[in-house]
Amino acid sequence: MERKHLLYMFTTDDYASPFDINMAYDVGFDIVIPYTHVTPQIGGLLAQDIIFSRGVGGTKFSSIFIGGSDLNLAEDIWKAVEKNMFPPFQVSIMIDPKGAYSTASALVAKVEKSLEVCKMGGLADKNVVILGGTGPVGRIAAVLCAKNGCHTKIVETDPSRSPEFAETVAKTLKERYGVSVTGDYAWTPEKKLDILKEAHLIFSTAKAGIQVLSKSILEKLPPGKIVADVNAVPPSGIEGLASNQDLAEIVPGILGIGALVIGDLKYKVEMDMLDKIRTAEKMTVVDYQFAYKAAKKRL
Numbered sequence: 001m002e003r004k005h006l007l008y009m010f011t012t013d014d015y016a017s018p019f020d021i022n023m024a025y026d027v028g029f030d031i032v033i034p035y036t037h038v039t040p041q042i043g044g045l046l047a048q049d050i051i052f053s054r055g056v057g058g059t060k061f062s063s064i065f066i067g068g069s070d071l072n073l074a075e076d077i078w079k080a081v082e083k084n085m086f087p088p089f090q091v092s093i094m095i096d097p098k099g100a101y102s103t104a105s106a107l108v109a110k111v112e113k114s115l116e117v118c119k120m121g122g123l124a125d126k127n128v129v130i131l132g133g134t135g136p137v138g139r140i141a142a143v144l145c146a147k148n149g150c151h152t153k154i155v156e157t158d159p160s161r162s163p164e165f166a167e168t169v170a171k172t173l174k175e176r177y178g179v180s181v182t183g184d185y186a187w188t189p190e191k192k193l194d195i196l197k198e199a200h201l202i203f204s205t206a207k208a209g210i211q212v213l214s215k216s217i218l219e220k221l222p223p224g225k226i227v228a229d230v231n232a233v234p235p236s237g238i239e240g241l242a243s244n245q246d247l248a249e250i251v252p253g254i255l256g257i258g259a260l261v262i263g264d265l266k267y268k269v270e271m272d273m274l275d276k277i278r279t280a281e282k283m284t285v286v287d288y289q290f291a292y293k294a295a296k297k298r299l
């Protein structure tokens with residue numbers, strides 16, 4: 001009997017992401033089964049129910065995808081799922097909450113490659129400022145940068161938040177990933193200019209459709225920087241940077257990478273992640289470290 005490849009899609013949200021569902025079918029899964037409002041407790045129980053029913057020989061035909069907007073909760077579900085499986089009853093797991101693992105990996109790998117192309121050295125010791133860095137994509141980008149030796153700052157751009165919010169998130173990153181990241185806020189052009197002056201790399205990872213960096217600020221910055229945007233919903237996160245631009249000079253001495261250039265790589269990385277859990281012969285965990293390696297391999 002031919003076994004079907006099943007993907008159990010757990011999300012912390014009200015609904016599973018159609019983007020992820022489409023990609024799972026395109027990569028070759030036969031059936032995608034969504035579960036919403038999953039908690040670590042429910043995730044653990046679901047995992048135990050998944051692992052036994054198809055026998056030891058059937059485990060490689062079942063996989064679990066963990067997603068949703070709540071990065072910390074999704075990672076806690078991942079840990080609970082792992083805890084509730086044991087050899088030989090283990091299935092492969094992929095985690096990509098709100099696309100943050102694949103998107104941040106594509107962003108950081110693309111910028112790293114661009115530094116090499118521009119003969120600007122590597123990521124180590126670069127000052128990186130992540131505008132809108134408190135969301136899932138910004139947080140994982142910060143983790144990858146810090147792990148690569150960057151001096152990394154996440155900046156809260158939403159004026160409805162408290163000035164301390166980014167600092168609180170930075171502490172969480174230290175606790176959860178063991179990385180050193182600083183937090184700040186910037187909701188005036190003067191404060192942005194002050195924070196961005198010394199940056200070698202500037203990322204815009206703010207909410208879709210929110211512009212966080214104006215051309216007038218860019219024009220006042222010293223040259224020798226790379227800026228990158230992941231927001232593909234107009235207006236772009238960085239004024240004057242079109243989504244399809246790839247290392248284009250957007251103001252003298254400042255090169256930009258647009259959201260669709262990063263999005264194209266993100267798409268390939270997510271394909272690689274899904275394909276890995278679908279084809280793995282034994283239990284494999286596909287996380288942001290896998291995603292980052294996949295992004296580098298694709299470039």
Ligand SMILES: NC(=O)c1ccc[n+]([C@@H]2O[C@H](COP(=O)([O-])OP(=O)(O)OC[C@H]3O[C@@H](n4cnc5c(N)ncnc54)[C@H](OP(=O)(O)O)[C@@H]3O)[C@@H](O)[C@H]2O)c1
Nearest residue numbers: 099103132134135136137157158205206207208230231263
């Ligand atoms: N190119 C691709 O393939 C791809 C894939 C996935 C995602 N994305 C894009 O990546 C970006 C980040 O995604 P995400 O899920 O991490 O985003 P998010 O959680 O929606 O927002 C990220 C950041 O934006 C801030 N923000 C919210 N409202 C704001 C406002 N009115 N003014 C200024 N800042 C505001 C948030 O602040 P708080 O933390 O205080 O709320 C947070 O720091 C989005 O633009 C998304 O569309 C791109």
